[in-house]
Amino acid sequence: MQFAGTHVLSVEQFERGDIDRIFAVADAMAPYALRQKVTRVLEGAILGNMFFEPSTRTRVSFGCAFNLLGGNVRETIGLESTSLAKGESIYDTARVLSGYSDIICMRHPTAGSVAEFAAASRVPVINGGDGANEHPSQALLDLYTIRKELHHHGRELDGLRIAMIGDLKHGRTVHSLCRMLTLLKQVKVVLVSPQELAMPELYIELLRQAGHQVTISTDLTDSIAQVDIIYSTRIQEERFASKAEAAMYRGRFRLNQATYTQYCEPNTVIMHPLPRDSRAEANELDNDLNHNPNLAIFRQADNGILVRMALFALILDVAHAVDLHARPVNWYHRRS
């Protein structure tokens, strides 16, 4: 695809080559995120960070990624103060707001609304999550993390073996990840959930059509024995009819260091889209894993900065120029 000026609305718009391109640029962003260098390539550019539904870390991650490229960020948080409440159409909102910035990130509670906004926008729009629908930068950072962790152990994306665990019915991230996996070759997927929270048939069908091997299980220890990646998720309490209903499923699949040591192959990587639910009754990934070098959950969050920097650089067509505007960092920095 042509990245310059494009909207990023759905993982469906990417082909394998696009992913490879995004990941190559993300790799090149690491020295900036690690504070070995500073770049000012987007100095003077403005990001409109429009979060009509609150989300601290996605919002801050997008904003910091833009700052790291040298640009400014103007933000909106929440719906209450917007003109939508006064009967304004999304078309009008998009026409007005797109006159204020060079690019827009938008989260909105309604599925499809970001695409509707993008259609009327005069600047590129990145979907930061539209209800239960899409959150493409999360899917990209997940696949990017899988690739990076595998490379670290000398493996490639093709041939990946992955177990997805938890609330596979409501988890937007595992749905998008399934779509992403259709771009790879020869993947083995184990889907582990309570029957009532099973992966929707749609996504299982997509994986099978891509030639992947899909196994469905309700048993944790069997499922994690022969995989490269364990992708754990929390029970999405807020999507259940009642807290009591959600409570029935919390704590069903708990991974701790003892289980990991007993059942997993060496160097099995543990991922989670975060937040992990650390309350005693949930605790899907125990804190005793915090010093396991294969717990990749915080590297995964860090990778969000790299992938979002890459999206900005590609959409605003400055990927080639980032290093031209670079200089050393002259302040204290430590990142471990």
Place this chain on the structure above:
Amino acid sequence: MQFAGTHVLSVEQFERGDIDRIFAVADAMAPYALRQKVTRVLEGAILGNMFFEPSTRTRVSFGCAFNLLGGNVRETIGLESTSLAKGESIYDTARVLSGYSDIICMRHPTAGSVAEFAAASRVPVINGGDGANEHPSQALLDLYTIRKELHHHGRELDGLRIAMIGDLKHGRTVHSLCRMLTLLKQVKVVLVSPQELAMPELYIELLRQAGHQVTISTDLTDSIAQVDIIYSTRIQEERFASKAEAAMYRGRFRLNQATYTQYCEPNTVIMHPLPRDSRAEANELDNDLNHNPNLAIFRQADNGILVRMALFALILDVAHAVDLHARPVNWYHRRS
């Protein structure tokens, strides 16, 4: 007037020459807003964007205008977290907050409070709307838009023919626009509203004292037949005692493409302070006008950036220096 260091609190403080000066500087800001150039003239300056009453687009418009000149923006949104609730006087608030930035934009729910704040402030203050009282940058961008649209058709501000339509009783923008029109010569104004939502006598009197011809009407089609500008407004539901009362007036004056074609002169320009109410029962400007080249409502919103950049440049006394700190834009940009 002397712009450097002045507060902008009311449209009443401007004379015709001041308006001309602001508009000339606003014209010069276009290449920056259109992303043909970047300037860093205010690099290091700080705007305190204090919105004690939420307003997404006015807030973002001021913030982006300041960013476009190279400055930083620090924001406050809402009243709940402020010290006013703990018994602090506006004098104290102003003395403290004015120590944090080079200039302040302030919106406040109480009429007169911004002027009170400005009296104690150590830095210039721009009124971003104080209750039902004033919103001078909106009035400036409206008149700037009228001028620019007229110029496009080879006409001048003096001799303007304009119809204001809708809720003329509650609309702060039409009140301020009336004040602005007193600076012009030989204006013909048609005021179209339900009798209960008529323009207050004060403003009609101001127009007549300026020598302008004022016609009052309750009929849409007659009123738009011989004007240069149609200035439509929505029913300001939030100012009525009940939603039911507001509903009595919504949808009374609807302009669509068919009406426009049948009644208007060629190149009659359509304006609206936005948001327009696009719900079926209101719809004062139909969506079928969206491709009418004389629908100026989004150019009007874009002009807000230019006028606010001009105010910042004049008040901070850098209007002459903007181009000295300019350079080309090196990222993807498209603005239509």
Place this chain on the structure above:
Amino acid sequence: MQFAGTHVLSVEQFERGDIDRIFAVADAMAPYALRQKVTRVLEGAILGNMFFEPSTRTRVSFGCAFNLLGGNVRETIGLESTSLAKGESIYDTARVLSGYSDIICMRHPTAGSVAEFAAASRVPVINGGDGANEHPSQALLDLYTIRKELHHHGRELDGLRIAMIGDLKHGRTVHSLCRMLTLLKQVKVVLVSPQELAMPELYIELLRQAGHQVTISTDLTDSIAQVDIIYSTRIQEERFASKAEAAMYRGRFRLNQATYTQYCEPNTVIMHPLPRDSRAEANELDNDLNHNPNLAIFRQADNGILVRMALFALILDVAHAVDLHARPVNWYHRRS
């Protein structure tokens, strides 16, 4: 202490030499805060300004201080949108958020939570207030103000005579100030409050252990007769069981110009952590003091910028480099 990379969590971590170092750097920041010069030493650096409890002026003060050094600011306000509500541990929150910025300022409603956050953070953390516990930058700016005002009259910190007045039970600032005073020599402290709102024994003990002379009083005029500094505070209504209970104490100790003239030595300096409660029934510092040149309350707020700039410069190890990245200000500025 070694400033580079350190967390600033408590006033207890400072020795006298540390304070002197911070104040020397704060002095050097004045030309930037006064807009005689601009520096870009932290251009490209990012402050994560995480206010999980709202506080307009502390938040804006930190943000502006970082902007004045040339850095960017990304903010979060309020708890509702955070992952803590979804069962995330502070450890996880800290691991994630500390990947987004170079330094973090954090306010949180729970005592001890900022220290817990800092323990897991990969970047330095400044405590911007954790419940009723600590607010070290406020204590630093208070002591800095005392020093600066004394110097103005040719006096030194050692030998200081100070009266603290008002709600000494609930006031976090007077508690921290007591700790600070233990770093000085030969201080005379008069503590003036209703008996029910007396300074906790802990702090009185600390002062006495430091060799200071402590006098306890319920009478205002006696207490302010022989001091260098009057430190007035408001009744912290929000900490009382009911508004009615707080109302019993408001207005008990009122200082106005007549009282000042009658009882105080010449050049007695008046301080207050702000906001002062200017409602008629409270009015601990009357507005008729506003033109008293020894009313230092707004200089005190201004000093917050200097002290916070100093903390950033020292922690990020650029104090020596600030002037190397300086240039003249080219826009209108006036500060009185």
